[in-house]
Ligand SMILES: [Fe+2]
């Protein structure tokens with residue numbers, strides 16, 4: 055099976071005329087056989103627009119994977135269903151949990167899914183909920199919930215399930231996608247709140263394979279501490295991944311580090327980024 059992966063939504067744009075950026079992520083997965091799948095939907099500001107500019111027909115998409123219940127990955131679902139017809143949606147049971155970011159200043163922002171399950175189902179969503187590693191299409195797997203076993207991957211500190219900051223949100227619903235290819239595994243990340251190395255180790259445990267060819271998407275290294283950034287990059291070098299196409303919540307500082315320390319594999323997964331494998 056061959057695949058084409060195209061980033062439809064991301065914080066920055068490449069040279070494709072008329073495409074727009076937003077804080078979010080979405081990627082179209084086109085297999086050589088069968089129908090395309092969508093991994094995440096961005097906030098909903100750019101998905102349909104960018105797909106049109108890139109001549110990607112989202113009415114052909116039957117399956118949509120939501121990496122986790124943050125607005126910048128799930129916000130485009132309702133417009134997608136409304137404009138492009140019913141879809142099968144795959145997500146973790148925690149995807150509809152209310153969530154908030156509370157800044158050091160005390161400011162609180164809702165960052166959960168902007169649409170309810172009822173609204174989505176009324177618009178044509180058939181929702182499959184699972185926290186297990188599973189194959190949802192030939193050669194295409196979801197990690198399900200990722201165990202947090204790596205001690206230095208402590209994650210993002212400002213996330214809560216309530217507005218008063220009592221209940222820390224570890225984002226257990228965070229999951230990634232895995233493609234089997236002739237060159238090795240390709241892993242597509244939403245925000246990777248579980249941590250890059252936790253995710254790679256979980257994929258290795260679940261598949262019995264450590265030959266990761268490419269990692270594409272949000273690494274969340276832009277929201278973690280210095281120690282996690284240092285140790286994750288050191289560990290990444292040991293994996294021998296051929297392409298590290300980082301974007302979204304990786305941020306400028308972590309991207310610069312990856313670019314300097316992993317110059318050969320590093321790429322920027324901006325809108326229009328395409329990997330054919
Ligand atoms: Fe995100």
Ligand SMILES: [Fe+2]
Pocket residue numbers: 122124245247
């Ligand atoms: Fe997120």
